[in-house]
Amino acid sequence: MPLLARRQASRLQRLPLYQPTPAAQPAFPTTAPALGTAPTIQVPDPVRRTLPNGLTVLYVTQRELPVVSATLVTRGGTSDDPASRPGLASFTANMLDEGAGGKSALELANALDLLGASLSTGTGWDAAQVDLYVLRSNLPRALGLMADVVVRPDFPAKEVTRIRDERLTNLARAKDEPTAIAANAYQSLVYGASHPYGRFATAEATRGIDRGQMVNFHRSFYRPGFATLVLAGDVDAEAMHPIVERAFGGWQRGTGGAAAPVATPAPNIGTTTIILVDKPGAAQSEIRIGHPGVARDNPDYFPLLVLNTLLGGSFTSRLNTNLREAHGYSYGARSSFDMRRGAGPFTAQAAVVTAKTDSAVIEFFNELRRIRTEPIPQDELERAKRYVALGLPQRLETTSQVAGQLANLSVYGLDANFFEEYVPRVMAVTPADVRRVANQHIRPDRSVVVVVGDRKTVEAGLRAIGLAPVEVRDVAEFVR
Amino acid sequence: MKRLLLPLALLAAPLAAQDVNIPHTTFTLPNGLRVIVAEDKSTPIAAVNVWYHVGSGFEQPGRTGFAHLFEHIMFEGSANVPEGDFDKLLEAAGGNNNGSTTQDRTNYYAIVPSNAVDLALWLEADRMGGLLQTMSPTKLDIQRDVVKNERRQSYENRPYGMLQEIAAEALYPKSHPYSWSTIGSMADLTSATLEDVSGFFRTYYVPNNAVLTVAGDVNTAQVRQLVERYFGWIPRGPDVAKPRIQAPQIPATRYITREDRVTLPQVNILWRTSPRFSPDEAAIDALAQILAGGKSSRLYQRLVYTEQNAQMVSAFNWAKLLSGDLFMTVRGKQNVNLNVLERAVMEEIAKIAATPPSAEELQRVVNSIQTEFVGSLETVGGKADQLNSYMYYGGSRGWPRRTLPATGHSPPPTFSGSLGNTLPTRTES
Numbered sequence: 016m017p018l019l020a021r022r023q024a025s026r027l028q029r030l031p032l033y034q035p036t037p038a039a040q041p042a043f044p045t046t047a048p049a050l051g052t053a054p055t056i057q058v059p060d061p062v063r064r065t066l067p068n069g070l071t072v073l074y075v076t077q078r079e080l081p082v083v084s085a086t087l088v089t090r091g092g093t094s095d096d097p098a099s100r101p102g103l104a105s106f107t108a109n110m111l112d113e114g115a116g117g118k119s120a121l122e123l124a125n126a127l128d129l130l131g132a133s134l135s136t137g138t139g140w141d142a143a144q145v146d147l148y149v150l151r152s153n154l155p156r157a158l159g160l161m162a163d164v165v166v167r168p169d170f171p172a173k174e175v176t177r178i179r180d181e182r183l184t185n186l187a188r189a190k191d192e193p194t195a196i197a198a199n200a201y202q203s204l205v206y207g208a209s210h211p212y213g214r215f216a217t218a219e220a221t222r223g224i225d226r227g228q229m230v231n232f233h234r235s236f237y238r239p240g241f242a243t244l245v246l247a248g249d250v251d252a253e254a255m256h257p258i259v260e261r262a263f264g265g266w267q268r269g270t271g272g273a274a275a276p277v278a279t280p281a282p283n284i285g286t287t288t289i290i291l292v293d294k295p296g297a298a299q300s301e302i303r304i305g306h307p308g309v310a311r312d313n314p315d316y317f318p319l320l321v322l323n324t325l326l327g328g329s330f331t332s333r334l335n336t337n338l339r340e341a342h343g344y345s346y347g348a349r350s351s352f353d354m355r356r357g358a359g360p361f362t363a364q365a366a367v368v369t370a371k372t373d374s375a376v377i378e379f380f381n382e383l384r385r386i387r388t389e390p391i392p393q394d395e396l397e398r399a400k401r402y403v404a405l406g407l408p409q410r411l412e413t414t415s416q417v418a419g420q421l422a423n424l425s426v427y428g429l430d431a432n433f434f435e436e437y438v439p440r441v442m443a444v445t446p447a448d449v450r451r452v453a454n455q456h457i458r459p460d461r462s463v464v465v466v467v468g469d470r471k472t473v474e475a476g477l478r479a480i481g482l483a484p485v486e487v488r489d490v491a492e493f494v495r
Numbered sequence: 496m497k498r499l500l501l502p503l504a505l506l507a508a509p510l511a512a513q514d515v516n517i518p519h520t521t522f523t524l525p526n527g528l529r530v531i532v533a534e535d536k537s538t539p540i541a542a543v544n545v546w547y548h549v550g551s552g553f554e555q556p557g558r559t560g561f562a563h564l565f566e567h568i569m570f571e572g573s574a575n576v577p578e579g580d581f582d583k584l585l586e587a588a589g590g591n592n593n594g595s596t597t598q599d600r601t602n603y604y605a606i607v608p609s610n611a612v613d614l615a616l617w618l619e620a621d622r623m624g625g626l627l628q629t630m631s632p633t634k635l636d637i638q639r640d641v642v643k644n645e646r647r648q649s650y651e652n653r654p655y656g657m658l659q660e661i662a663a664e665a666l667y668p669k670s671h672p673y674s675w676s677t678i679g680s681m682a683d684l685t686s687a688t689l690e691d692v693s694g695f696f697r698t699y700y701v702p703n704n705a706v707l708t709v710a711g712d713v714n715t716a717q718v719r720q721l722v723e724r725y726f727g728w729i730p731r732g733p734d735v736a737k738p739r740i741q742a743p744q745i746p747a748t749r750y751i752t753r754e755d756r757v758t759l760p761q762v763n764i765l766w767r768t769s770p771r772f773s774p775d776e777a778a779i780d781a782l783a784q785i786l787a788g789g790k791s792s793r794l795y796q797r798l799v800y801t802e803q804n805a806q807m808v809s810a811f812n813w814a815k816l817l818s819g820d821l822f823m824t825v826r827g828k829q830n831v832n833l834n835v836l837e838r839a840v841m842e843e844i845a846k847i848a849a850t851p852p853s854a855e856e857l858q859r860v861v862n863s864i865q866t867e868f869v870g871s872l873e874t875v876g877g878k879a880d881q882l883n884s885y886m887y888y889g890g891s892r893g894w895p896r897r898t899l900p901a902t903g904h905s906p907p908p909t910f911s912g913s914l915g916n917t918l919p920t921r922t923e924s
Contacts, residue, residue: 051610127791401589405590412875
């Protein structure tokens with residue numbers, strides 16, 4: 016739906032601040048009301064069961080509405096792609112609901128819709144994931160279909176051919192999308208083709224993926240011992256567990272093949288370089304700045320969370336305040352630490368008006384340097400901590416949020432205890448912690464800068480700022 | 496994990512419209528501000544959600560995009576809130592906030608821990624009562640630049656991003672306020688003045704043109720007390736007239752071709768349909784879903800699955816105050832002739848006009864729509880927005896009046912009628 020989300024001196028007229036009402040209301044206060052005591056935060060307390068085949072099942076009861084979200088994660092994420100077959104994990108996940116358990120692709124689709132159920136499949140870096148959302152009354156039948164999709168995908172040959180063609184078409188159109196070009200360019204320049212995080216799917220690799228490879232990939236990585244199923248919503252463990260057992264009990268343990276996941280060490284970036292990818296006539300430049308960051312198991316997880324919040328993880332963050340609210344260069348600027356099993360990237364990013372591309376890059380670097388060198392004001396730090404800590408209930412409000420978050424924790428060997436200690440650990444972060452992790456994990460002088468934009472307008476300016484050498488590269492190098 | 500509460504009684508699946516309920520209280524202040532409070536203690540958070548009954552459909556030619564630009568300015572401080580503090584105060588309380596603009600309305604919301612409802616109401620009242628006291632040319636200029644960047648990011652620099660604007664111009668005559676896009680033109684954004692800001696505020700941002708909804712972990716009596724104190728003093732404004740303009744019927748099918756630097760050709764077939772809560776709205780929603788909603792839809796199965804000459808199909812009926820727009824989009828594979836795709840769409844429409852969908856086919860779309868609707872009530876924010884939507888579009892009947900498609904097995908009655916007097920407009924990319 017076309018719905019736009021938003022996100023000093025000439026006084027026009029004094030309006031009355033306060034007009035007494037007959038009811039003799041107390042005056043409208045001219046200062047913000049004090050916050051009362053923050054409510055007690057309730058965090059998910061899942062019931063944990065294990066099936067004889069090794070599948071971990073978590074149940075979280077949320078009875079507000081008669082709906083259930085089920086999320087299953089297993090190995091088989093993008094990091095498990097063979098070096099020569101980038102895209103295999105994603106293609107495999109894509110195929111799961113294109114024929115399974117003897118039901119054709121269309122039979123599955125029709126059956127799910129008749130139950131009013133939505134089911135989706137996909138991959139992250141560290142896991143493959145299947146999500147189901149359905150009214151409670153239809154859960155048992157929908158769960159049976161979900162199990163077919165996860166455990167018994169048929170990979171019908173004609174559907175493999177059809178989906179391959181769809182994926183090739185998507186790759187062909189990716190070059191229309193500045194964000195897709197920027198994403199591929201950034202990851203390949205930060206990590207290089209020899210690192211799993213630097214590879215991306217190409218037409219050539221996609222044409223080389225066949226049914227047999229997907230069957231093998233599924234056999235290797237989709238295993239109950241590698242998987243966790245979370246059900247959140249109008250369910251209780253006692254009533255549901257037999258139904259889950261019936262659906263997923265036939266999933267074979269599997270043997271051999273899959274090596275334990277290893278995190279490939281990230282490359283070292285020596286000096287900062289600006290890579291300009293020409294997109295003639297672009298109204299904006301897509302900017303990505305950064306380098307390898309940290310893994311999910313980094314002991315500084317909480318200081319990094321707070322650091323990123325005040326740098327580029329909230330509306331009032333430094334990057335957004337600078338590039339959007341102070342300069343009007345962008346609709347929004349942000350940063351992130353993408354924490355994976357290995358060290359995923361730290362990225363600062365924005366889409367900026369073409370004419371201000373060089374100025375925007377300067378402001379990015381000003382902020383990346385300032386956060387390392389200047390003390391963090393206490394009120395700014397407190398705001399970031401409170402935003403992160405007190406915002407937790409909003410991130411655990413819906414059944415799909417709860418299922419998704421618990422499933423994600425399980426991928427990294429964590430459980431609901433994470434939420435128990437979340438608030439105190441966020442609130443314990445000190446200014447010194449933030450300075451320390453900023454110095455350690457933000458490296459403006461050893462970064463990759465990717466600019467996808469109109470070369471003829473932006474190149475001279477990018478060279479003139481003298482920040483780093485500028486290399487011009489072709490879109491076809493990154494989307495192919 | 497959560498305290499048990501059942502605001503929604505479900506007797507059996509599929510749902511019937513009367514089974515979906517959100518208990519709530521409404522009252523009106525002497526200045527005309529209408530207030531809805533819905534207690535829901537399942538999570539210790541609450542939504543404070545205001546709908547001002549103004550959107551781009553209230554704009555004048557030459558000032559397109561102004562309602563949305565104004566939305567941005569609302570976050571830049573007010574009488575007692577220095578610039579920047581609106582967001583800082585809410586973030587420091589653990590809250591999130593945003594706003595959005597459509598043709599018909601502009602909404603503002605904060606989702607906060609329950610102890611910060613007081614703060615969120617105060618911030619909302621301060622800008623409703625005192626936005627202009629701290630207005631400045633700089634605030635306008637910066638947000639003008641931000642909005643221009645929003646236009647570049649979401650429209651100009653995005654493949655097929657200009658479709659909305661082309662569709663608005665194609666579906667409505669120039670004199671109709673739905674004939675321009677909500678983001679507005681660059682030239683009109685440049686033209687907006689401080690006088691426009693004050694005039695718009697005094698005309699539309701009056702308590703009698705707003706509905707405030709608070710949903711979540713709150714006490715209704717306490718909310719009422721706070722609302723009376725914070726909003727009660729704000730003077731009522733002149734009554735605001737909703738646009739009543741009728742667009743003439745579209746006389747004949749028109750084809751519009753737009754070249755763009757994109758790899759895949761796309762055909763968009765657009766119709767004008769009925770306003771929100773018209774008797775046939777649910778049937779048109781169901782029609783859109785039957786034709787192109789997901790993998791069990793007719794056009795997906797024909798064009799994407801069987802003939803494999805389309806990359807995706809979609810259909811969406813967007814019913815508004817004055818009329819609805821039905822968008823059907825088919826994105827072809829490379830080098831596919833769009834005439835072939837258009838013909839397929841028309842054939843499928845002719846089929847369904849001649850022969851009603853089967854009971855099972857109808858049941859599929861009804862069940863999917865119902866699950867999606869119930870899902871929209873999972874958050875306090877979604878609940879508040881739905882209540883506000885029903886108040887606005889449903890009038891005094893308000894909630895609950897969801898026109899869930901009929902759950903019986905009789906086919907929706909008005910497929911051909913609702914499409915008969917409207918026109919396909921084709922854009923090629």
